[in-house]
Amino acid sequence: MSSEQFEPTVVGFLCNWCAYAGADLAGVSRLQYPPNLRAVRTLCSATVGPHQILKAFQKGADGVFVGG
Amino acid sequence: MKDQKSSDVRIGVFICDCGSNIAGYLKMPTLVDYAKTLDNVVFVQENLYTCSEGGINEIKEAIPRENLNRVVVASCTPRTHEPLFQSACEEAGLNPYLFEMANIRDQCSWVHMREGEKGTERAKGQIAMAVAKAARLRPLNRIELSLTHKAVVIGGGVAGMAAAMALGNMGYEVDLIEKQDRLGGLLNDLNLILPTHEPPSVLLDDLIGRLENNPKVAIRTNSTVKKVEGYIGNYVVTAATDGNENKIKTGVIVVAVGARVLKPAGLMGYNGDRVVTHLELEAMLKQGAATPKSVVMVQCVGSRCEERTYCSRICCMTAVKNAILLKENDPTTSVTILYRDMQMYGVENEDMFRRSKELGVRYVTFDPEKPPIVEDGKVDVYHLRMGKQISMPADLVVLSTPLIAQEDVGEISTMLKVPLNENGFFLEGHVKLKPLDFATDGIYLCGNARFPSTIREAITQGLGAASRAAGVLSKDALHTSGIVADISPETCCGCLGCVQVCPYGAINFFEDRGVCQVNKVLCKGCGGCAATCPSGSARLDGFSSDQIYAQIEKALAG
Numbered sequence: 001m002s003s004e005q006f007e008p009t010v011v012g013f014l015c016n017w018c019a020y021a022g023a024d025l026a027g028v029s030r031l032q033y034p035p036n037l038r039a040v041r042t043l044c045s046a047t048v049g050p051h052q053i054l055k056a057f058q059k060g061a062d063g064v065f066v067g068g
Numbered sequence: 069m070k071d072q073k074s075s076d077v078r079i080g081v082f083i084c085d086c087g088s089n090i091a092g093y094l095k096m097p098t099l100v101d102y103a104k105t106l107d108n109v110v111f112v113q114e115n116l117y118t119c120s121e122g123g124i125n126e127i128k129e130a131i132p133r134e135n136l137n138r139v140v141v142a143s144c145t146p147r148t149h150e151p152l153f154q155s156a157c158e159e160a161g162l163n164p165y166l167f168e169m170a171n172i173r174d175q176c177s178w179v180h181m182r183e184g185e186k187g188t189e190r191a192k193g194q195i196a197m198a199v200a201k202a203a204r205l206r207p208l209n210r211i212e213l214s215l216t217h218k219a220v221v222i223g224g225g226v227a228g229m230a231a232a233m234a235l236g237n238m239g240y241e242v243d244l245i246e247k248q249d250r251l252g253g254l255l256n257d258l259n260l261i262l263p264t265h266e267p268p269s270v271l272l273d274d275l276i277g278r279l280e281n282n283p284k285v286a287i288r289t290n291s292t293v294k295k296v297e298g299y300i301g302n303y304v305v306t307a308a309t310d311g312n313e314n315k316i317k318t319g320v321i322v323v324a325v326g327a328r329v330l331k332p333a334g335l336m337g338y339n340g341d342r343v344v345t346h347l348e349l350e351a352m353l354k355q356g357a358a359t360p361k362s363v364v365m366v367q368c369v370g371s372r373c374e375e376r377t378y379c380s381r382i383c384c385m386t387a388v389k390n391a392i393l394l395k396e397n398d399p400t401t402s403v404t405i406l407y408r409d410m411q412m413y414g415v416e417n418e419d420m421f422r423r424s425k426e427l428g429v430r431y432v433t434f435d436p437e438k439p440p441i442v443e444d445g446k447v448d449v450y451h452l453r454m455g456k457q458i459s460m461p462a463d464l465v466v467l468s469t470p471l472i473a474q475e476d477v478g479e480i481s482t483m484l485k486v487p488l489n490e491n492g493f494f495l496e497g498h499v500k501l502k503p504l505d506f507a508t509d510g511i512y513l514c515g516n517a518r519f520p521s522t523i524r525e526a527i528t529q530g531l532g533a534a535s536r537a538a539g540v541l542s543k544d545a546l547h548t549s550g551i552v553a554d555i556s557p558e559t560c561c562g563c564l565g566c567v568q569v570c571p572y573g574a575i576n577f578f579e580d581r582g583v584c585q586v587n588k589v590l591c592k593g594c595g596g597c598a599a600t601c602p603s604g605s606a607r608l609d610g611f612s613s614d615q616i617y618a619q620i621e622k623a624l625a626g
Contacts, residue, residue: 009623009624009626011620011623011624016146016147020145020147021147023174023175023179024145024147024171024174024175026174026175026178026179027145027173027174027175027176027178027179028174028178030178030179030181031179032179032180032181032182033179033180034180034183034186035176035179035180035183035186035187035189035190036190037190038190038193038194038197038623038624039171039175039194040197040616040619040620040623041146041171042595042611042616043551043592043593043594043595043608043610043611044592044593044594044595044596046569046571046594046595046596046599047594047595047596047598047599047608047611047616048599049598049599049600051599051613052599052613052616052617052620055617055620056620056623056624059620059621059623059624060624061620061623061624
C-alpha cells in the first residue's frame with residue numbers, strides 16, 4: 001500500500017476560533033499544502049490534554065499539531 | 069452486509085459536490101463508496117449543493133424515510149454552514165447536536181488542488197472521523213435564558229451619555245450611573261472645542277437636556293457601582309447613591325468610565341502655577357486669565373516613556389488647539405511647541421495644524437534622550453536641526469500629559485470580571501473583530517475607558533456600544549449553546565482543578581457537597597475543565613474525550 005517514500009500522518013487539533021478558521025482561510029485563499037494532515041476540530045485548544053496527544057502517538061501518528 | 073456495531077445508531081452521510089469546488093478535485097464516487105462501508109452508516113447521498121434548498125430537503129426527507137438518528141454532511145466548513153444543516157435536522161425532528169460535519173472543501177479540495185488522489189484519501193479520512201464521532205454524539209439541549217430588557221451605563225461622560233441616549237431612544241430603560249455630581253466628565257473642564265470654537269457647554273447642555281427629558285433614562289449622579297452579579301440578560305448591579313444602595317436589574321452593561329489627566333508631579337518642574345498641564349491652561353483661559361507673553365508647550369510628558377509606553381493620541385491636537393487660541397487672543401504672544409512626533413490625523417486636524425503655523429506657532433523637535441530643561445522663566449532644549457542647545461523665554465510652560473486610567477478601574481474590572489491592559493485601560497474582546505465588546509457576553513466598552521479618544525470618537529464608540537447592546541436587548545429571550553461542560557457529581561473529588569483553569573468563572577465549588585458544578589450559562593465550551601479533571605468527571609458534551617479518541621483512531625486507521 002504505502003509507497004517507498006515516507007508519508008507521515010499528522011493529527012492536527014485545531015481551535016475553532018483561530019487555527020481552524022486559519023485552515024479554512026488557507027482554503028479560501030487556495031494555499032496549497034501536503035495532504036498529510038487529519039484535522040480534529042475543537043472549540044478551544046484547552047480541550048486538548050496530554051491524553052489526546054499521547055493517544056495520537058499511540059495510534060501511530062508521526063506528528064501532532066495543536067493550533068490554538 | 070457490513071458489520072454494525074451498535075445497531076441503534078443509524079447515520080446518513082451527505083456528500084456535497086459544491087458544484088465543481090469539491091467534485092472538480094476529489095473523486096466523488098470513491099468517497100460515496102467508501103462512506104457506505106463505514107460502521108453505522110445506513111444511507112449515503114451525493115448532492116450537487118447540499119446547502120441548496122434541494123439539498124436541505126433531501127436531508128429532511130431522508131431522516132424519517134431512512135430512520136436516521138445521526139447526520140453527517142461532508143462539504144465546506146462548520147464555521148459557516150453548521151447552523152444551516154443543524155436547523156434542517158431540527159426541522160426533521162432530529163436533535164441538532166446529533167449532526168456532524170466533515171470539512172472536505174476549505175480544508176481539503178481547495179488546499180490539495182493538484183493532488184486529487186491524496187486529497188481524496190484525506191477526505192476519506194475526514195469523513196470516517198466525522199462518522200466515528202457522530203456515532204458517539206448525544207442529544208443536547210440549548211438553555212433558554214430570561215432577559216431583562218434594560219441597560220446600565222457606567223460613566224456619564226460624553227461616551228456614556230451617547231450610549232445611554234441611543235439606548236433610551238430605542239425604547240430601552242437605561243440607568244446612567246455617574247460618580248460625580250454632574251454629567252459630562254472631562255468635557256466640563258475644557259475651554260473651547262475646535263474647529264467650531266464652541267464652549268463644550270453647547271454640546272453638553274444639549275446632550276444633558278435631551279437625556280433629562282428622555283423618560284426612559286434614569287440619571288444617577290453621585291453614584292458608584294458597588295457590586296455586579298449575574299450574567300448576560302440577567303445582571304444585578306448594586307449602585308450606591310449618597311450612601312443608599314439600590315439593586316438594578318439589567319440585561320447589559322456599558323462601561324464608559326473614562327480616564328483622567330496625569331498630573332506630572334516631579335516632571336519638568338511642574339508646579340501647577342507657571343508650569344501647568346493643558347487641562348489647567350484650559351481652566352485659566354476659561355476664567356479669562358491674562359495671556360502670557362511667551363508660552364512653551366512640551367509634548368509627551370509622562371507618556372511614550374518607560375513607565376507609560378503608549379501615545380495618548382489626543383494631546384497633540386489639544387496643544388495645537390490651545391496654541392491657536394493663545395495666538396487668536398493675542399498675536400504677539402510667542403508660542404513654541406516642543407515635540408517628538410505630531411499626531412494630527414484627519415482632515416480637520418491637519419487644517420488646524422496648518423492654521424497654527426500660519427498664526428506663527430513655532431515647532432521644535434526634541435530628542436527624548438536630551439529632554440527640554442524647564443527653569444524659572446525659560447526653557448532650554450537641544451535643537452536637533454541646529455545641533456546645539458537653545459534657550460527660549462517662557463512666562464508659562466504647558467505640559468502635554470497623557471490620559472491615564474481611572475483610579476478605581478481595578479475594582480470595576482474585578483466586579484465585572486473583564487480584563488485591563490498593562491496600562492489600566494479596559495481590554496476589548498478582540499482588537500479588530502470585537503472592539504466594543506468584552507469577552508464576557510453582555511458587557512460593552514466605549515470612550516476613554518478603552519483608550520484616549522477625541523470627543524467625536526467617544527460619541528461614535530458610545531453609539532456603537534449601544535448598538536451592540538441593543539443586539540442583545542432586541543431579542544425576546546437568549547439561548548446558550550448546547551455545547552457546555554458537565555461535571556459528574558458522583559465522581560468529582562472537589563480538587564478545584566477545573567475552577568482554576570476556567571477562564572469564564574463558570575465553575576462553582578459547593579463546599580457542603582464537596583463537588584464542583586458548571587454554570588451552563590457562563591460556560592463557553594472551551595473544554596479546559598475536561599482536559600484538567602484528574603478523575604475524568606468533567607466532560608465537554610459535543611467534544612468529549614471518547615468522541616475525540618474515536619476521531620484520532622480513524623485519522624490513523626488508513
